[in-house]
């Protein structure tokens with residue numbers, strides 16, 4: 001009897017293995033193939049392919065021979081790329097700090113038991129529904145030096161009024177910033193407002209009892225409690241900034257000259273118009289590196305920290 | 311337990327909470343309506359609203375003006391001679407660098423891209439999410455984690471290999487290629503959305519259906535899907551606005567015959583020859599923005615939930 | 625070893641782990657045809673896990689499961705001849721009660737008339753006919769659970785699995801449905817495996833109770849045996865309310881010495897071979913087995929004590945006293961009008977007590 005059950009156990013063990021591999025939940029496995037293929041072929045495969053071919057001298061077709069770091073040397077020797085990188089850095093720093101600060105301030109204002117809250121929210125958020133192309137083109141028109149805001153003000157007699165950033169290579173990045181903030185701050189506000197409302201109401205009672213001024217409570221008590229939302233906001237804003245492309249295409253086309261070029265546009269132009277695939281791939285690999293520099297510390301903090309706790 | 315998947319889940323959950331916690335201010339108690347503080351408060355909000363509304367105002371008024379009126383140079387002024395000419399020109403005869411057919415071909419291309427992309431990407435993601443929650447297999451969580459990490463990789467990194475892949479498949483430069491790309495890049499966030507939703511349903515429901523003898527598809531269609539209407543609506547909103555607003559994939563994969571509306575719009579405004587017609591440009595811009603704006607105003611609170619969750623896409 | 629073909633459900637060396645956490649360990653359990661088995665144990669001890677394994681909703685890590693003599697370890701749930709009822713009802717919210725009941729039958733592809741017949745029979749049995757066209761959202765908790773039971777009923781299975789089916793209901797409904805389930809069992813005569821937290825449910829329903837702890841069955845026996853002859857300290861403490869008194873002391877040649885108080889327990893029914901044991905021991909006495917006042921003098925063990933706290937419960941009174949320095953609870957007739965501070969004589973019959981080894985916790 002014991003022998004029988006022992007052999008039976010072994011048998012069912014092997015049977016189990018075979019079954020689990022092939023027949024068990026076969027539909028579930030078939031249904032998972034799109035995801036598996038996407039992960040393996042696109043997210044892993046394509047990324048590795050790009051990294052590999054960024055070390056070749058591919059031009060019109062990715063058949064080039066291995067040239068080591070040549071593409072990268074050339075990349076950082078190209079002024080257009082360097083301008084792109086600096087633009088992204090400036091845009092990134094300003095955009096990130098302004099969206100966070102403005103988003104938070106607006107959220108605090110919205111949190112003051114105001115009337116028409118949902119109307120205000122609707123107005124602040126609608127730009128987020130629009131594409132960057134639409135955003136860019138509207139602002140391009142508003143910033144038109146002769147017929148836009150500047151022209152209008154001058155026609156109205158304010159001769160001193162200047163708003164020609166879009167045409168000035170030293171200021172064009174701020175033109176991008178204005179359009180970018182117009183599109184994104186409403187969403188940040190919504191995110192921050194959710195964070196504010198997620199804070200325990202008791203905190204407010206306690207700080208009132210202690211006689212702490214409202215602004216201090218917001219700044220020193222509530223803000224630190226919103227860590228989760230803030231991290232989310234930074235990650236979202238950060239990975240959006242790296243991808244900055246459509247807005248530039250629509251608003252400035254990289255101009256004047258090359259003064260508002262950004263890396264994503266560099267990649268596209270070299271790959272699809274200049275026919276220099278190796279350069280495009282090297283540039284996109286640099287973009288990947290940038291994102292990794294943002295994402296990995298964050299992921300490490302979040303999930304490394306939590307791992308230790310559990 | 312603590313893997314990138316749960317981690318991004320939390321990001322998304324934080325974001326989705328937006329919807330739930332939006333009602334009821336928690337700030338200090340309201341004071342009488344017209345205190346100096348209140349006046350300052352409303353003034354700031356009012357100025358902020360002017361900033362947000364001004365472009366919409368300019369877009370609309372300009373699109374109804376005539377060119378001489380625009381050349382007069384007052385962007386604030388409402389149209390004196392109210393005319394819809396710019397709109398009809400933008401729709402049917404405005405010129406891109408190549409043709410003079412207006413935006414309408416782009417509109418129809420966008421529709422042709424939008425409908426299948428939205429349906430396929432949502433369906434695939436719903437099945438993924440359901441599978442990830444109820445039919446885990448060895449490694450399924452790892453695939454999901456990579457998928458979520460993948461959503462942070464800039465599109466530019468995968469762009470060229472995808473061009474080669476679609477070329478190999480013989481669909482490069484056609485609408486199916488754009489649909490495929492939208493399905494791929496919509497997958498992380500939508501899968502996350504559906505996974506979290508299905509994980510919030512009581513597991514006993516699935517178990518009961520298994521005991522009743524139902525299999526993978528039967529449970530999906532007869533038990534899970536009828537319960538997922540709210541999340542399907544969120545996914546639809548997310549995808550309709552996201553795919554409609556896409557520029558990059560359209561310009562790379564669609565081919566010159568199938569360019570979506572955003573690309574056509576950019577071509578009309580930015581690569582047209584001759585003197586720019588700002589009224590036509592603004593009418594075209596307005597037309598392109600109309601679809602997401604309608605979705606936005608109709609869906610209201612659900613939109614907030616959708617974009618909040620979708621923002622994880624970065 | 626019991627022949628697998630003669631039992632309704634047999635579990636052989638069943639193990640299950642979630643990652644590194646071992647939830648069930650080498651479990652063995654035999655359930656006879658038509659038997660009502662109750663699984664009882666503290667939260668997290670693996671009751672639901674065991675039930676899910678029997679149902680085929682979890683893949684076991686080792687061992688086999690036989691149902692009606694067939695090895696079903698790797699069978700699909702639907703092929704095991706089981707029906708399952710969950711605590712949270714788990715009714716399909718978008719389907720009417722009728723659709724809920726017939727879902728499994730439709731999946732199995734039964735003919736229409738047969739489905740209608742079975743739904744009719746089950747709904748008559750559970751008195752839910754008027755509810756057939758409602759959605760679950762429009763039912764009360766008790767009605768929902770009836771429907772959930774009905775869903776298992778229509779499938780005409782040999783084995784019913786219940787996972788705390790009554791826990792979400794209020795006390796009154798719980799009592800009603802408990803009787804209902806008992807009636808159902810008597811009528812259908814099929815095997816039932818029933819998980820609960822509620823001792824009353826366990827005592828009233830079970831043919832045999834399995835007390836579980838950390839994935840191991842501690843004792844599997846009739847309610848009477850479990851109550852009167854718990855095999856170890858855990859079972860003794862888990863069953864009974866108020867809990868059994870545990871008095872620490874020494875067992876020496878059939879007397880029990882606690883804090884200098886000597887209790888002669890020669891009437892105690894020792895496990896065979898343990899009669900002459902000398903050891904550190906724990907004496908377990910159920911509060912309801914304690915006799916008070918005059919009656920105490922009639923039993924072999926009695927002692928004087930002072931009442932500290934009195935809790936009137938209506939029909940009777942729970943009182944706290946001490947034996948030596950150790951706390952001692954007992955249940956007394958409310959008519960006695962006990963007062964704190966009152967000196968009183970307490971006694972118990974060692975034949976109804978339990979003695980456990982202090983080191984191993986096993987019954988001596």
Ligand SMILES: Nc1ncnc2c1ncn2[C@@H]1O[C@H](COP(=O)(O)OP(=O)(O)OP(=O)(O)O)[C@@H](O)[C@H]1O
Pocket residue numbers: 642645647665666667668669670671672673674821
């Ligand atoms: N999917 C899972 N992954 C990891 N651990 C699990 C899982 N399901 C259950 N457990 C663990 O297994 C143990 C047993 O769980 P089970 O649900 O069987 O307990 P239970 O006896 O039914 O408890 P309760 O009375 O609270 O229902 C618990 O410690 C639980 O934490």
Ligand SMILES: [Mg+2]
Pocket residue numbers: 671672673787
């Ligand atoms: Mg349980």
